[in-house]
Amino acid sequence: xxxxxxxxxxxxxxxxxxxxxxxxxxxxxxxxxxxxxxxxxxxxxxxxxxxxxxxxxxxxxxxxxxxxxxxxxxxxxxxxxxxxxxxxxxxxxxxxxxxxxxxxxxxxxxxxxxxxxxxxxxxx
Numbered sequence: 001x002x003x004x005x006x007x008x009x010x011x012x013x014x015x016x017x018x019x020x021x022x023x024x025x026x027x028x029x030x031x032x033x034x035x036x037x038x039x040x041x042x043x044x045x046x047x048x049x050x051x052x053x054x055x056x057x058x059x060x061x062x063x064x065x066x067x068x069x070x071x072x073x074x075x076x077x078x079x080x081x082x083x084x085x086x087x088x089x090x091x092x093x094x095x096x097x098x099x100x101x102x103x104x105x106x107x108x109x110x111x112x113x114x115x116x117x118x119x120x121x122x123x124x
Contacts, residue, residue, distance in 0.1 A: 001054050009046070009054075011035050014080060016045060016072050018065035021058075027065035029057035 015032040029045040045057040059065035 002052055005054075008033070008035060008043075012083075013045075013076055014040055015076055016069050017042075018059065018062070018069050020062070027059040027062055029059070029065065029069065 012034045013031045014034060016029050017032070018027045019030050020026075021028045030042050031045040032040050032042055034040045035043075046054050047057045049055040059068060
């Protein structure tokens with residue numbers, strides 16, 4: 001599969017969040033993406049590989065993952081401010097992105113945002 005072959009490669013990304021995967025002992029980035037207008041959802045983050053393909057966005061340690069997420073979330077937050085959206089929607093999406101960008105990463109769990117349920121919860 002090549003980067004750009006799927007529609008999801010062009011969806012607006014609103015925020016990212018590192019999620020620990022203990023089975024593989026790595027940090028996997030997930031993204032809050034707007035695949036349908038006004039209906040963003042969390043999903044696995046994919047990025048272009050050096051050969052033009054697609055790869056999963058993973059990090060070997062928490063510090064690197066958190067730093068990458070914080071840097072990217074600042075850029076994504078700025079891009080969100082530049083979008084021409086309805087005021088209420090922009091505030092709601094901005095809150096989600098700000099929470100992901102500004103959340104205290106030192107006490108991070110796999111919950112991507114305070115107002116959004118995790119993709120999977122254990123013990124239910």
